[in-house]
Amino acid sequence: MIILKLGGSILTNKNSKKAEVNYTNLNRIANEIKNALINKGMDNFINNNSSDQGLVIIHGAGSYGHPPAKKYEIGKNFNNDEYPKKRIGFSKTQICVKKLNTIICDILVNHGLPCVSIQASSFITTKNKRINNFNLDSIEKYIDEGFIPVIYGDVVLDDELKVAVLSGDQILQYIAINLNLSSKSNKKEVILGTDVNGVYTKNPKKYDDAKHIPVLTSLDDIDELDSTTNIDVTGGMIGKIKELLELAEIGIESKIINANEHGAILDALNNKNIKGTKIK
Ligand SMILES: Nc1ncnc2c1ncn2[C@@H]1O[C@H](COP(=O)(O)OP(=O)(O)OP(=O)(O)O)[C@@H](O)[C@H]1O
Numbered sequence: 001m002i003i004l005k006l007g008g009s010i011l012t013n014k015n016s017k018k019a020e021v022n023y024t025n026l027n028r029i030a031n032e033i034k035n036a037l038i039n040k041g042m043d044n045f046i047n048n049n050s051s052d053q054g055l056v057i058i059h060g061a062g063s064y065g066h067p068p069a070k071k072y073e074i075g076k077n078f079n080n081d082e083y084p085k086k087r088i089g090f091s092k093t094q095i096c097v098k099k100l101n102t103i104i105c106d107i108l109v110n111h112g113l114p115c116v117s118i119q120a121s122s123f124i125t126t127k128n129k130r131i132n133n134f135n136l137d138s139i140e141k142y143i144d145e146g147f148i149p150v151i152y153g154d155v156v157l158d159d160e161l162k163v164a165v166l167s168g169d170q171i172l173q174y175i176a177i178n179l180n181l182s183s184k185s186n187k188k189e190v191i192l193g194t195d196v197n198g199v200y201t202k203n204p205k206k207y208d209d210a211k212h213i214p215v216l217t218s219l220d221d222i223d224e225l226d227s228t229t230n231i232d233v234t235g236g237m238i239g240k241i242k243e244l245l246e247l248a249e250i251g252i253e254s255k256i257i258n259a260n261e262h263g264a265i266l267d268a269l270n271n272k273n274i275k276g277t278k279i280k
C-alpha cells in the first residue's frame with residue numbers, strides 16, 4: 001500500500017497570493033505516478049487486473065487554501081457575533097481547495113489513473129484540530145476496487161472550535177495508522193513530495209549553512225524550528241515532521257523527497273534510493 005502526499009508547494013505556486021497551479025509539475029508528476037504503477041505491475045488501475053498493491057494520494061492546499069484560511073482565521077477562537085463571517089470564510093476556503101482538487105484529479109485521470117475525489121469537509125471532524133471522526137470504509141472500498149482515492153487538506157467542523165483547518169499531513173498520518181485493506185497488502189510505503197530535498201537543520205531557503213538530515217528520529221535533530229517561508233496555516237515543515245514522528249513511534253517509516261526533481265516521484269515509488277529525509 002502506497003500513501004503518497006503531494007505538497008502544496010509542488011502543485012501550486014505557494015508563494016503567490018493568487019491561487020496558481022504549477023501545471024508543469026502536476027503533469028510531470030501524473031506521468032511519473034502512472035509509469036511507476038506500470039513498472040510495479042500495478043497497472044491493474046488501467047488494465048483492470050487484480051493486484052495486491054493499492055495507492056492513495058493526499059495533496060496540500062498550497063496557494064488555493066492557505067490564503068483564505070489565513071484571511072478568515074479558520075481555527076482561531078471567535079465571538080458568536082463573528083460566526084456569520086467565519087462561516088463564509090469556511091465556505092470560501094472549502095470551495096478554493098475543492099477547485100484545486102478538481103484540477104488535480106482531472107490531470108491525473110487524463111493520464112489514465114482512475115482517481116476518485118474524497119472531500120474531508122464532507123465527513124471528517126476534529127476536536128481541537130485533531131481528527132476525532134474519520135470513517136475509512138469508502139476509501140478502503142475504492143482501493144479494493146482498484147481506484148485511487150485523492151483526499152486533500154480541507155476545512156472541517158471542530159467539536160471545540162466550531163471550524164478548523166485539517167492538514168493533508170494529519171490526514172496522511174491518520175490513513176497510515178488506520179487504513180486496513182481486505183484485498184491488498186497492508187505494508188505501507190509513505191512518501192511525501194515537497195519542494196526541498198527533505199529536512200535540514202534549519203530552513204534551507206533562508207540559511208546557506210543549513211545541513212541536510214538524511215535520517216530524522218527526533219525534533220532535536222533540527223537546530224531551528226522555523227516556520228515555512230510561505231503563507232502556511234498548518235505548521236509547515238515542522239507540523240509535517242511532528243505528524244511523521246508519531247508514525248515512526250509505531251514503526252511506520254516515511255520519506256520526504258523533493259518532487260521538483262524530475263523523476264523523484266517515479267524513483268521513490270520504485271523504491272530507488274533517492275535523496276531525501278527518512279523519518280524513522
Ligand atoms: N528545517 C527545514 N528543513 C526543510 N524545509 C524547511 C525547514 N524549515 C522550514 N522549511 C520550509 O518548509 C517548506 C516545505 O514545507 P511545506 O509545508 O510548505 O510543504 P508542503 O507539504 O509542500 O506544503 P503543504 O503542507 O501545504 O502541502 C520548504 O519550502 C522550506 O522552505
Ligand SMILES: C=C(C)CCOP(=O)(O)O
Nearest residue numbers: 060061065153167168234
Ligand atoms: C489550508 C487548508 C484549507 C488546508 C491545509 O492543508 P495542507 O496544505 O495539507 O497543510
